[in-house]
Amino acid sequence: MLATSDINPAITDPVLASMNLLNEVTLRYPRALSFGAGRPFDGLHDVEASLALVRSYVDREAAATNRRAADLMNQLGQYGRTKGLIHELVAEMLRNDEGIEVDPDSIVITSGAQEAMALCVTVLCGRVEDVALAGEPGYVGFAGIAKLLGTHLEGLVLDGRSMTPRLIRSRLTSLSDRGRRPRLLYCNPDFSNPTGRRMSLSTRQELLRIAEDHDLLIVEDSTYRYFSFDQTELPSLKSLDENRRVIYSGTFSKTLFPGLRIGYLVADQAMQSADGPYPLADELSKAKSMFTNNTSPICQAIVGGYLLEHGCSLRAAVQPKVEFYRRNRDVLLASFDHCFPRGETWTDGVDWSTPDGGFFATLRVPFEVDHDALNESAAEHGVIWIPMRDFYLGPGGESEIRLAFSSLDPEQIREGVRRLALFVRSRVLGDHPGMAGTRSGAVSRT
Amino acid sequence: MLATSDINPAITDPVLASMNLLNEVTLRYPRALSFGAGRPFDGLHDVEASLALVRSYVDREAAATNRRAADLMNQLGQYGRTKGLIHELVAEMLRNDEGIEVDPDSIVITSGAQEAMALCVTVLCGRVEDVALAGEPGYVGFAGIAKLLGTHLEGLVLDGRSMTPRLIRSRLTSLSDRGRRPRLLYCNPDFSNPTGRRMSLSTRQELLRIAEDHDLLIVEDSTYRYFSFDQTELPSLKSLDENRRVIYSGTFSKTLFPGLRIGYLVADQAMQSADGPYPLADELSKAKSMFTNNTSPICQAIVGGYLLEHGCSLRAAVQPKVEFYRRNRDVLLASFDHCFPRGETWTDGVDWSTPDGGFFATLRVPFEVDHDALNESAAEHGVIWIPMRDFYLGPGGESEIRLAFSSLDPEQIREGVRRLALFVRSRVLGDHPGMAGTRSGAVSRT
Structure with missing residues (x-):
């Protein structure tokens, strides 16, 4: 039997552990909607069609360099x-x-x-x-x-x-x-x-x-x-x-x-x-x-x-993907507006970023978020995200979460934000496992 | 400008340097026959045909696990x-x-x-x-x-x-x-x-x-x-x-x-x-x-x-390759016998291994081999090999060379050993660049 002291001490460092937690939480709650990983949207690539690019590469390189295509193909092995x-x-x-x-x-x-x-x-x-x-x-x-x-x-x-x-x-x-x-x-x-x-x-x-x-x-x-x-x-x-x-x-x-x-x-x-x-x-x-x-x-x-x-340029080729993610970003922001209505007590202190690009937005919530909060959100509300805390080496990010809006479709984003709002609301209004007594009542209200 | 002292000291360690030398020597003498790298023989695989295995994997996995083939294919991306x-x-x-x-x-x-x-x-x-x-x-x-x-x-x-x-x-x-x-x-x-x-x-x-x-x-x-x-x-x-x-x-x-x-x-x-x-x-x-x-x-x-x-077994599937390498081994040993004839002065102390498998054989020579010797062999005799010295951390292997017989065909092996024998003969009989005077005569003899 090996002990933790037998292996590289960094393996148990919170940074490496948080990478693992993310993978685990998705496996543990497979039916939860996940804003967790910054994965590209599945529907935006075609793996099988991409295999034909191998032949395309070989033929074009052979023509450009005056080499035999068969040699180039072979060299790939x-x-x-x-x-x-x-x-x-x-x-x-x-x-x-x-x-x-x-x-x-x-x-x-x-x-x-x-x-x-x-x-x-x-x-x-x-x-x-x-x-x-x-x-x-x-x-x-x-x-x-x-x-x-x-x-x-x-x-x-x-x-x-x-x-x-x-x-x-x-x-x-x-x-x-x-x-x-x-x-x-x-x-x-x-x-x-x-x-x-x-x-x-x-x-x-x-x-x-x-x-x-x-x-x-x-x-x-x-x-x-x-x-x-x-x-x-x-x-x-x-x-x-x-x-x-x-x-x-x-x-x-x-x-x-x-x-x-x-x-x-x-x-x-x-x-x-x-x-x-x-x-x-x-x-x-x-x-x-x-x-x-x-x-x-x-x-x-x-x-x-x-x-x-694509003429050695990805700018144009990638535009359909950019548009997909922009639409997702827009849906996310509209869902925030809709599900975290201004003026309600429980949305006091809720705030979010408006990203100009990329796969990620951040949401500030009026409480501290940690891995327990993530597990509660996944188990009881069916929605996964990452505590921003995990991305700091020193203090910081205590009441922020990271939301990857890249791997869900618009309908899933709307539903995900709805669930996220239920989680935030229940936390703010005291309906979470740590606060016995108020719980069942709050559930009926949400 | 960065100095060596700016980077990881191990990068300049002889072990890492020898890996690089090998790559360089092959590039520097592209027409030399190379017993250098333990690469499999090019003609034993078919890269393009192997791409069809992606579809085969997906279909069989889908059937075995009751999942949708399209999902599995997608997951590969x-x-x-x-x-x-x-x-x-x-x-x-x-x-x-x-x-x-x-x-x-x-x-x-x-x-x-x-x-x-x-x-x-x-x-x-x-x-x-x-x-x-x-x-x-x-x-x-x-x-x-x-x-x-x-x-x-x-x-x-x-x-x-x-x-x-x-x-x-x-x-x-x-x-x-x-x-x-x-x-x-x-x-x-x-x-x-x-x-x-x-x-x-x-x-x-x-x-x-x-x-x-x-x-x-x-x-x-x-x-x-x-x-x-x-x-x-x-x-x-x-x-x-x-x-x-x-x-x-x-x-x-x-x-x-x-x-x-x-x-x-x-x-x-x-x-x-x-x-x-x-x-x-x-x-x-x-x-x-x-x-x-x-x-x-x-x-x-x-x-x-x-x-x-292949029924999750490679033993049978790999047999044609094993036979190819066995034949190469046999050709190598026969070439040694032929090109290093017993009884000649210059073959005194020349000896070789009889590998029972794998890609490598070793040859002992009656002098010390280093990277200069390798360069001489590549430049003047058109044959590349690796000093066994490079595989030791401490002392050892000073007058041995490693010969990979995997990436050449039988005809190339015969020619490679012929060249190798010329190199050994010229070293033993004193015909190498360090020994002026004897050189031209020796060349005409070899």
Whole structure:
């Protein structure tokens, strides 16, 4: 029998435990409507049709490179180049969609954006004194891998309203004074997971200045960047990056579909060697060879085929999906208006965000939410969401919840918000298991 | 500009550097015949045909589980269960092919066997005092990930002839005395990479006793296990494992093809919790969620379809491949006999192994081999191989080379050995770049 003390202590850290709780709660209450996971809507992709893209990729690549199609097809079955096969197509896509110019050799194709984060932390925070910084509230996958790898991790609230550059600079200085070395700052500037907010242009510029002054690299997670609801967009950190301070991370999980497990990193930072400079991507790729050897060439070919069929630009191709999610966002906001009527006692202190893009909205409630509250909501009201608390490393988010509006259809969203309102109402009016006596009466009222 | 001192010091470790050298040397000398990488032969798989297995998997699973095929197909496009989709099929295969009985819930499907190793080291050697042990000469992928993760690593020569149990036990005791905690022993008992040798039954039994006495877990890498040339096999460590000391690791890279990136772990060790025991696989799966989130369900479906079409047994299905590699082995040995004729001065001290299975043979030469020798062989004689030195953590293998006979056809093997003999002859007779004067004459003689 193995004890917890036999394994990596990070495995039982609340960050990793919360990832698991989320999976469990959905399995435990399979009939509950789930605003839990930021999964794309099932009906927006066609897995079987996508398999034909393998042939399409092979034929087009063969024509473009004057190679035999049979050889290319065969190569998809082999161990591939560690940095990937579709780096040139991704570079072309970044040029077309983002105005980012990068050498294809500075791109590493990864097993999803999650592996991209694992590589950055492993390679850039490999010394005891190294510190990884995470914008908070932030994606648990970054905090999770940093903790698992034993990296010293600090949270920084980067949000446009509460971030003050002076505060961030003083945190960095204080870390350095204590012998720590802040190396990497992870953030998610566009329609972030979990808040759905967009980082302002001035914050973007300030972050780049801070990175330059404090010899820091920024990992820009662009997962939701394509999903802007108002047709406007702010420049990515990478496109503003004059001093190669930004490692850009992307994924095809939301633009195509997650089952491909295809993400990528742009790491064009110059490394010194006797033979001249080479990109940081080469070092990240060495680490990758030890994590997963290389990324499935078959899944890469599906993405490659898709890119080739769409002129290496996803902006137009992804529009029907953007419209679907915008409609979901609108339904969500209308449902909030309808189910949390202003002026009622129990809706006092209820408030929500109006996301301009992405998959997530937040709801503020007039009580503290934790995993018990989530379980009660799932069991008694049939609706699942995530406590915002789970996305903070320090204090914060105590009475907020994250709602992913991406994987439900409009009817389910309406019903989900109705159930959510019943949960909030019962909590506020005292009808929850912890408050015996008032319970049955409140139930009859709801 | 980033300096080497800015990144994880393990990245420049010789173990990781040697992995890179191998890739580079093949690219640098594209016309050289390569005995370098243990890649399966290209002509033994059909990537395009394998895509149809996705539909086959979905239809059969739908029939067996009474689910809608469209739902199952769709689910392949989503984030999947972290531990995988095809765990039950893999459990059935282990029962049929190996006589190993395991709960499917103790299986984690991984992004190749490489990820399986990363998970074991991360979860089981997560404390400063933990030590990973590696049988040597051994697979560089295990040593590489252990070093990259900053895990204290020790090599143990486990080979049937030179291993003495008393020596291993005293190494373990001495580590414990120094406050270290030996946690994990990696080995590759069947037709190991790099030696191609098989571990004897008595060594297997002894290793299990040592693991039990020293509270050690063994990671059994079964990569080449199916490739036995004489139709005999020894029981796997896992099938002899009465005390759940063995984590079994497998891959479909050689039996199907590597581009799928599908491997698996069996970790049925019991963990304690308040709700009762649960398998170690659950903890490994938490770590997996932070490395790659989950393994591509599409690639899993290809493997699943293949398993279902072959009654969840690979033994018979893999026979044509085994025969191909056996023939290659025979051609290799005959070529050695022919090209290194006994009785010549320059073949004094030349010797080779007779592998009973797998992809690798070793050749002993009467001089020391290093990366310079490899470059000379590739550049001047057009043949690539790997110095055995690269597979040792401590001293060893100085005048041996590893030859992978898996990715060439018989004609290429004959020509490759002919070139190899020219290289050896020129080295022994003094015709190499370091020895001016004798060179041109020697060239005309060879």
